[in-house]
Amino acid sequence: MTPQAIALAGATATGKTTLAIAVARRLDGEIISFDSRQAYRGLEIGTAAPDSEERAAVPHHGVGFLEPTERYSAGRFARLAREWIAGIRDRDRTPVLAGGTGFFLRALLEPVFREAPLDDERRGALRSWLATLDTERLRAWASRLDPELPRRLGELDRQRAARSLELSLLTGRSLCWWQRHSQPEAPAIPMLVYALALPAELHRARIAERTRTLVEGGWLDEVRALEAAGVTDAPSFNAVGYGEMLALSHGELSQAEALARINRATWAYARRQRTWFRHQLPADAMRLDASEDVGQLAQRIAGDWRRCQDERAGRQRG
């Protein structure tokens, strides 16, 4: 299957943005971010989203386009990304996906099932009601209506229990039923997938450096603007570090303490990403050492891509 796009997956602070731009430059590409927080307008600084210079150099999609109060999800991302990819290919350019939200990337590689249309109001009402129940209750109820799920996942956490309940209650079919019987929402998109990884010690150093850079880049002002806009309880605001920066702004934390906490939280997040990319990527994903020279990495990726495209051209001729 000829790949239709390139995907660069990597944990925070692993150099995806820079590499993506280097690759896009070589292949006349456009970048699609699969990052659940860089998508928000007004959180670009603290999420280390590509800056205006980078975005001027290469067209970007999926960055800074959502209101902080909006909800993003794997399904929504996948629908948007399919359009972006189609558009880029229509323009005879190369889609270069880059990001750290592995779950979003998967929604393209192994599309989620097509769900019966749910009434947003009923769904919202149900969610708020479920939010009031304690975890034990949710878990027991979800397991009763969807007994296969706990067998597969082990003891359910409340987020998954609530999701399962939402489907059982609103559609009369369990999550597992849908997964088995419903068609994928769209065909899978074949991609050349690369996983960027850094040795742990270096990775930690990069994270500390990144935190410092973000603060120097005006993170505090960004957080104050969000507070002034009254969105500190919006879905976007639980991005790493924003709570700490708010506390710093209020004088509840010293700058040193805030930075230390943010580093810890970022590392905890990076660890989860490392685990995801270690086990959840397609088996043919290629591993890259992100400490190598960006130019050489980009060179190699561009070479792989051209080879794939040439093979297709060859097949078509022959």
Next chain:
RNA sequence: GGCGCCGUGGCCGAGUGGUUAGGCAGGGGCCUGCAAAGCCCCGUACUCCGGUUCGAAUCCGGACGGCGCCU
């Protein structure tokens, strides 16, 4: 030199004769529409040496180390 206090896993820190304290840090893992989210799992430590006791991190003695005060 004398007197007093203290000595718990990487760190903090409970525990005063017989249950895995706990927190932080660290590591591993899960993941089908909230994913920068939500979860799960992992360390038998008590400075050392003797003694008392059926049994000691917990009591007694000594050594060593730290802190404080005194001369």
